[in-house]
Amino acid sequence: MSSSADSSSWPLWEVFIRGSRGLSHVHAGSLHAPDATMAIRNARDLYTRRNEGTSVWVVPAEAIMASDPDSKGGYFESAQGKSYRHATYYTQSEGVKHL
């Protein structure tokens, strides 16, 4: 069988790519690598073979904190029913220019 030092015992890294200048880094996927330097190199080979990126971030997957999944609902509910936060809520100005 495969040995205990298999690449899968390398930690998991989440990969974020900046598509081009002026854009934010966006999550692309994940990979395993023994350290940050190798993670960045592997990320380049894995996620930017066709000029998909101008910059790469790698983050140890275990360092990411996440909100609870939405199964219990509540966490993001407060934004619902607050349509007055959106410009489309205000209709009196229809037809008035530059407003």
Place this chain on the structure above:
Amino acid sequence: MSPQNHQHAPLRLADEADAAAARDEAESGQHRFDEIIADDSRIEPRDWMPESYRKSLVRQVSQHAHSEIIGMQPEGNWISRAPSLKRKAILMAKVQDEAGHGLYLYSAAETLGTPREDMYDQLYSGKAKYSSIFNYPARTWADVGAIGWLVDGAAIVNQVPLCRASYGPYGRAMVRICKEESFHQRQGWEILYSLSHGTQEQREMAQAAVDRFYGPALQMFGPPDGDSPNSQQSMAWNIKRFTNDELRQRFVDMIVPQVEALGLTLPDPELKWNEERGHYDFAELDWDEFFAVIKGNGPLSRQRLEHYRSARDEGAWVREAAVAYANRVSQEQDRDQAALIGA
């Protein structure tokens, strides 16, 4: 009653409370899951999902990943024998893409809670399945063309609907893969085009390759719908969007004009346009052969697995060295840090 028993009673109550809470969670989880599927929305890794959905997905996605990895072998054999530097560069890029596809998919499968090591081990031990098409040899350079055109072509027809698979990470991996596959199919078609417009011998070589790969490529869509017991559930979960036979028909309709453009033919005397159905009719495939290959009796089943194992074994020292180096660097950093604090 012994004191120990006293301690057990409240514990059991707590267990029951936990069990009830778990039941509640499963019930509301199932409800939420059903809603998301009914809305044709996406399930994400931390969402509650039925165990059977998780299991099916791990199987489907890891099998798909294994297929990409083993799928490097038939063409990989030709990298050193490609007829020109340009063809060699193209083939290397394609094979590298397939490695990438495998890794995107392992990454997606891993979000379902199965460690990547387990998936590697399943392939290594021969327990895991992969697409049986890769157990056929690539005998000639024309086969490399037929693989790109027909095998990658069939893969595209299979994969495009999966870009909308209900499991988010799987769908996203498929989007990335589909973008890359169209180059694979076109380069294969062009190899065949060059050969079919070359000498008589080259033309015959191209035709023979198409003859060899046509049937196995059509079988990539899986057994006929009547013999595909898991399809119904997978379709209900939106991790399969069309039946095997629907996809196969779509593929046949697609490749008929393409083979005409090559100036070659498909090896099926029954292949005929059916005005009424608006589709091509084609002959029944050799399903005995298909099931034999699936059971591990493909022409190169044993060789493919052996090659995978030796690549893995022979690369072990590289992975070990990388870990040793990473450990040493982090120890040095810790020591420097400690020295700084000490000062």
